[in-house]
Amino acid sequence: MQENCILKIEHLNKKFADHEVLKDVNLTVNKGDVVAIIGPSGCGKSTFLRCLNCMEDPTGGTILFRGENLADFKVDINKHRRHIGMVFQQFNLFNNMTVLQNITLAPILVGCADLRAKKRKTLLTKIGNVFRKEKKAVDAPTVTKADIKTAAKEKAMELLKKIGLEDKADAYPSTLSGGQKQRIAIVRALAMEPDVLLFDEPTSALDPEMVGEVLNLMTELANEGMTMVVVTHEMGFAKEVANRVIFIDEGVIKEENTPQEFFHAPQNERLKEFLSKVL
Amino acid sequence: MDWSTKWEKFVSTMEGEYFQQLLLDGLLNTDKVAVMGLIIGIIIGTLIAVVKVAPKYKLIMRILDKICTVYVALFRGTPMTVQLLLAYYVLLPSLGVRNVDSLTVGIVVFGMNSGAYVSEIMRGGINSVDKGQMEAGRAVGLSYNVTMLRIVIPQAIKNILPTLGNEFITLIKETSVLSFITVYDLYTALSAIGSKNYEKMVPYLVMAVIYIILVLLITLLVRLLETALAKSDKSAPKRKKA
Ligand SMILES: Nc1ncnc2c1ncn2[C@@H]1O[C@H](COP(=O)(O)OP(=O)(O)OP(=O)(O)O)[C@@H](O)[C@H]1O
Ligand SMILES: [Mg+2]
Numbered sequence: 001m002q003e004n005c006i007l008k009i010e011h012l013n014k015k016f017a018d019h020e021v022l023k024d025v026n027l028t029v030n031k032g033d034v035v036a037i038i039g040p041s042g043c044g045k046s047t048f049l050r051c052l053n054c055m056e057d058p059t060g061g062t063i064l065f066r067g068e069n070l071a072d073f074k075v076d077i078n079k080h081r082r083h084i085g086m087v088f089q090q091f092n093l094f095n096n097m098t099v100l101q102n103i104t105l106a107p108i109l110v111g112c113a114d115l116r117a118k119k120r121k122t123l124l125t126k127i128g129n130v131f132r133k134e135k136k137a138v139d140a141p142t143v144t145k146a147d148i149k150t151a152a153k154e155k156a157m158e159l160l161k162k163i164g165l166e167d168k169a170d171a172y173p174s175t176l177s178g179g180q181k182q183r184i185a186i187v188r189a190l191a192m193e194p195d196v197l198l199f200d201e202p203t204s205a206l207d208p209e210m211v212g213e214v215l216n217l218m219t220e221l222a223n224e225g226m227t228m229v230v231v232t233h234e235m236g237f238a239k240e241v242a243n244r245v246i247f248i249d250e251g252v253i254k255e256e257n258t259p260q261e262f263f264h265a266p267q268n269e270r271l272k273e274f275l276s277k278v279l
Numbered sequence: 280m281d282w283s284t285k286w287e288k289f290v291s292t293m294e295g296e297y298f299q300q301l302l303l304d305g306l307l308n309t310d311k312v313a314v315m316g317l318i319i320g321i322i323i324g325t326l327i328a329v330v331k332v333a334p335k336y337k338l339i340m341r342i343l344d345k346i347c348t349v350y351v352a353l354f355r356g357t358p359m360t361v362q363l364l365l366a367y368y369v370l371l372p373s374l375g376v377r378n379v380d381s382l383t384v385g386i387v388v389f390g391m392n393s394g395a396y397v398s399e400i401m402r403g404g405i406n407s408v409d410k411g412q413m414e415a416g417r418a419v420g421l422s423y424n425v426t427m428l429r430i431v432i433p434q435a436i437k438n439i440l441p442t443l444g445n446e447f448i449t450l451i452k453e454t455s456v457l458s459f460i461t462v463y464d465l466y467t468a469l470s471a472i473g474s475k476n477y478e479k480m481v482p483y484l485v486m487a488v489i490y491i492i493l494v495l496l497i498t499l500l501v502r503l504l505e506t507a508l509a510k511s512d513k514s515a516p517k518r519k520k521a
Binding site: 053080084085092106188192 | 409411412414415416417418419420421422425429430433434437510
């Protein structure tokens with residue numbers, strides 16, 4: 001796989017019972033790409049996005065990520081999902097946790113799990129050393145659980161500061177506006193330092209006056225070089241921020257192009273029809 | 280015989296230290312069985328509910344699911360009294376187990392019985408939590424089990440707290456059948472107090488009052504818990520009126 005290729009989707013197929021929603025979809029997402037996905041309702045945009053981190057298990061094809069095929073049931077999908085952030089239409093912040101806990105939960109749990117694994121390994125090496133003539137170097141972990149927690153909190157506060165919501169750290173999600181919730185959901189995904197962020201209509205559930213703040217944050221991330229795949233109805237975002245736009249219809253990619261070509265010189269008949277309706 | 284002499288008889292009986300101790304023991308045992316029963320019930324009930332809502336790809340899950348169904352059917356299909364009698368006079372002797380404290384048997388049977396009811400409550404609670412919560416947990420790389428434990432179940436418990444309170448009240452009241460297996464509960468105590476001078480009207484009334492007080496206390500406790508847990512869905516702190 002090429003150095004800068006983040007996701008390589010080949011011959012992706014998804015069936016719900018007899019209903020074939022995705023038919024042989026191919027797409028390569030490179031580092032720094034901002035791919036916008038548009039298409040009529042029910043064409044399979046969400047399904048496609050959800051297949052990328054196996055929230056829906058693909059029924060065929062491959063999804064190459066970090067040199068492994070995520071569509072293979074044998075891969076440890078939880079390990080890979082840490083590197084694929086996902087942002088939902090309905091935000092889905094953890095309702096029983098404060099904003100800070102929302103952001104730090106996964107980094108702390110993952111960090112502590114890694115620490116335990118490392119401790120087990122050093123213990124095994126130590127036990128092994130008792131019987132070995134040539135002692136192996138013991139690579140004991142230098143961080144503690146407390147360090148992991150502090151680091152996660154610091155990182156979370158830094159991210160909250162970036163979106164100007166550091167004063168909401170101890171608030172519960174139910175006290176926040178939709179725009180605030182969605183920006184925190186984005187921050188929660190960022191806290192894991194993902195290689196790619198997936199967005200499923202991140203602004204569709206928002207009041208119109210809050211759409212801007214979320215799109216601005218997404219634009220900022222795009223400018224910082226974040227790789228993103230965005231299902232959206234915001235044509236402005238697709239035009240101005242994305243570097244590639246994809247039209248999905250009837251479960252296949254009907255057109256894939258630069259925003260310039262896509263909007264000003266569409267080839268596909270269905271796309272022309274779709275654009276005439278939404279623009 | 281008028282009420283005031285009945286009352287005096289009761290009071291004079293209660294002056295005896297032996298009877299005070301009896302009543303205290305009865306009260307304590309009643310509470311012990313109800314509280315421990317509820318705790319065991321919540322643990323068993325949560326485990327059953329988790330099995331019930333889990334995906335059934337694996338054979339082991341399907342087998343566990345069947346076992347849980349049978350368990351719930353058995354415990355919901357027979358009265359508590361029958362379960363106590365069967366456990367204490369049939370099951371334990373036929374297994375050759377002796378010298379088991381009847382209080383322990385009571386706690387275990389109450390816990391297992393309650394588990395069957397709590398499992399249904401808990402299942403409803405888990406299903407009432409938005410599916411997006413599980414998805415969000417899985418999307419950041421947490422396993423199904425961790426997400427269930429850290430995110431879904433806490434919200435489920437919050438949602439079902441009033442119903443769990445009702446279950447606790449049911450358990451408290453059902454402790455009155457513990458005397459069937461010789462546990463010293465409130466009934467045994469007050470019945471003995473009444474036998475002292477053949478006057479049971481006041482003791483039985485006192486028993487009713489004690490039960491009501493216990494139930495009211497639980498109701499209050501559940502309210503307090505609800506308020507404490509509601510912090511996560513209160514809207515921004517209310518501003519004082521200008
Ligand atoms: N879990 C499921 N079980 C069965 N069918 C499903 C499931 N999820 C989606 N579908 C079907 O798959 C098709 C594509 O759905 P999908 O949600 O991907 O569309 P979409 O392009 O995201 O639409 P929208 O713009 O409305 O969000 C639809 O016909 C839908 O009914
Ligand atoms: Mg959708």
